[in-house]
Amino acid sequence: MKERRLVFEKSRRGRVAVEPPEVDVPQVDPEELIPEKFLRDELEGFPELSELDVVRHYTELSTLNFGVDTGFYPLGSCTMKYNPRVDEDVALLEGFSRLHPYQPEEHCQGALRLMHELASYLCEIGGMDALTLQPSAGAHGELCGLLVLSAYFKDRGERRDKLIIPDTAHGTNPASSALAGFRVVEIGSSKKGIIEPHDVERLMDENTAGIMLTNPNTLGLFEENIKDIASIVHSRGGFVYCDGANLNALMGIARLGDMGVDLVQFNLHKTFATPHGGGGPGSGPLGVKKELAPYLPLPWVEKTSDRYRLVTDAPKSIGRCRAFYGNFLVMVKAYAYIRRMGREGLKEASRMAILNANYIKERLKEDFHLPYPQTCMHECVFSDKYQQSRGVTTMDIAKRLIDYGFHPPTIYFPLVVKGAIMIEPTETESPETIDAFIDAMKSIARDARENPAILKDAPHSAPVKRVDEARASRRPVVRWHSPNDNDRG
Numbered sequence: 001m002k003e004r005r006l007v008f009e010k011s012r013r014g015r016v017a018v019e020p021p022e023v024d025v026p027q028v029d030p031e032e033l034i035p036e037k038f039l040r041d042e043l044e045g046f047p048e049l050s051e052l053d054v055v056r057h058y059t060e061l062s063t064l065n066f067g068v069d070t071g072f073y074p075l076g077s078c079t080m081k082y083n084p085r086v087d088e089d090v091a092l093l094e095g096f097s098r099l100h101p102y103q104p105e106e107h108c109q110g111a112l113r114l115m116h117e118l119a120s121y122l123c124e125i126g127g128m129d130a131l132t133l134q135p136s137a138g139a140h141g142e143l144c145g146l147l148v149l150s151a152y153f154k155d156r157g158e159r160r161d162k163l164i165i166p167d168t169a170h171g172t173n174p175a176s177s178a179l180a181g182f183r184v185v186e187i188g189s190s191k192k193g194i195i196e197p198h199d200v201e202r203l204m205d206e207n208t209a210g211i212m213l214t215n216p217n218t219l220g221l222f223e224e225n226i227k228d229i230a231s232i233v234h235s236r237g238g239f240v241y242c243d244g245a246n247l248n249a250l251m252g253i254a255r256l257g258d259m260g261v262d263l264v265q266f267n268l269h270k271t272f273a274t275p276h277g278g279g280g281p282g283s284g285p286l287g288v289k290k291e292l293a294p295y296l297p298l299p300w301v302e303k304t305s306d307r308y309r310l311v312t313d314a315p316k317s318i319g320r321c322r323a324f325y326g327n328f329l330v331m332v333k334a335y336a337y338i339r340r341m342g343r344e345g346l347k348e349a350s351r352m353a354i355l356n357a358n359y360i361k362e363r364l365k366e367d368f369h370l371p372y373p374q375t376c377m378h379e380c381v382f383s384d385k386y387q388q389s390r391g392v393t394t395m396d397i398a399k400r401l402i403d404y405g406f407h408p409p410t411i412y413f414p415l416v417v418k419g420a421i422m423i424e425p426t427e428t429e430s431p432e433t434i435d436a437f438i439d440a441m442k443s444i445a446r447d448a449r450e451n452p453a454i455l456k457d458a459p460h461s462a463p464v465k466r467v468d469e470a471r472a473s474r475r476p477v478v479r480w481h482s483p484n485d486n487d488r489g
């Protein structure tokens with residue numbers, strides 16, 4: 001394999017990319033103008049390369065990226081589906097992309113209309129009454145929702161600081177709860193992988209603000225008891241928050257609001273066509289039922305006759321949770337996506353997502369242990385139980401998939417499944433791609449039986465093999481330490 005070197009190692013003293021023309025104004029040494037404390041001396045050893053070196057270096061690095069545009073990316077819970085190019089085109093229209101947040105309302109009626117309509121589409125899809133487009137991500141939407149709950153109870157003079165969260169929850173759920181000042185009480189899921197109403201009954205008391213669940217949950221299973229659970233929670237004065245990150249299984253088929261959910265965040269970057277992964281902008285609008293609407297963050301868009309205006313003042317609102325409009329261009333993409341798909345298209349997308357996941361589940365269940373064999377929703381969860389006797393783990397399976405050209409699924413989550421392998425194919429993959437993935441998984445299962453050694457040091461084809469992940473995240477090396485000048489020639 002080709003040897004790859006850091007840009008610093010390619011550096012040659014005195015090599016330059018561009019030579020600006022001679023200046024025709026008086027020259028001053030920048031060191032005389034800039035106070036010493038602002039001068040960076042660690043730029044010592046900054047790489048010196050020709051323009052072509054720079055172009056080649058970064059072009060080559062860009063080919064090492066794995067994305068939905070380069071291959072199958074079945075990362076469970078993340079909904080890594082294809083994001084149609086037309087939505088990007090729409091977001092690039094100048095009226096949207098060059099909009100200034102301080103532009104007066106009369107100059108951006110179109111943008112306000114888009115936000116108003118998008119909010120109403122999302123309310124319709126989720127069965128909610130009011131919605132804020134402010135939050136920048138799913139977790140941010142969760143936090144806003146919980147702050148809304150907290151403001152509601154404060155307003156009524158009630159002290160409810162307990163929140164029930166299932167053991168299958170995404171880590172952001174307890175984290176958002178703690179940030180919003182709630183105490184988390186965990187509720188276990190049953191053998192069927194879902195929550196049972198009698199357990200909620202037992203935990204729900206007058207100090208409990210409500211329950212925060214995910215439907216379908218992170219095992220890819222529909223919480224069948226949600227209506228009963230909601231009526232128990234409501235009868236004790238609590239609310240039902242649904243983490244809406246898994247909405248790709250429900251669009252147009254069932255509405256969370258009709259199941260008794262009072263608050264839900266929508267992950268636009270998962271369900272509604274914005275590329276994500278790698279930290280791009282996201283958007284996590286929060287929808288709520290009428291009772292909670294006055295507490296939503298500001299600003300929100302209101303329509304009076306044929307004008308749209310931003311409401312920036314409301315007595316009960318929790319206030320701003322983000323600057324300006326939120327991640328506006330993500331909203332544009334979601335709007336374009338919903339308009340183009342239409343009611344039937346969204347429903348079809350969810351149905352295909354569910355079909356694909358069940359197809360994988362059925363075809364792989366002989367090769368990999370399937371802890372919850374019932375029909376799944378948009379994702380399925382296996383484990384490494386069958387492979388363990390050969391010393392092969394989920395990590396080995398995931399790493400080996402890289403050699404077959406696939407992004408590994410989500411692993412070791414949800415925590416209730418030991419050695420979990422969580423596969424979410426999404427609706428946008430062809431049967432051929434899904435079959436190729438299944439074949440790869442089957443041959444990995446065969447290797448685990450016959451030739452486990454090949455799995456233990458996979459991936460063989462990637463430029464980076466196995467890294468010490470704990471150390472890489474706890475003690476990342478993000479700064480180049482320049483070697484001796486001699487080394488750089």
Ligand SMILES: *Cc1c(COP(=O)(O)O)cnc(C)c1O
Nearest residue numbers: 077078137138139170172243245
């Ligand atoms: C992705 C995800 C979240 C968090 O969403 P972000 O946009 O990454 O903050 C929460 N819950 C579940 C189930 C998710 O899959």
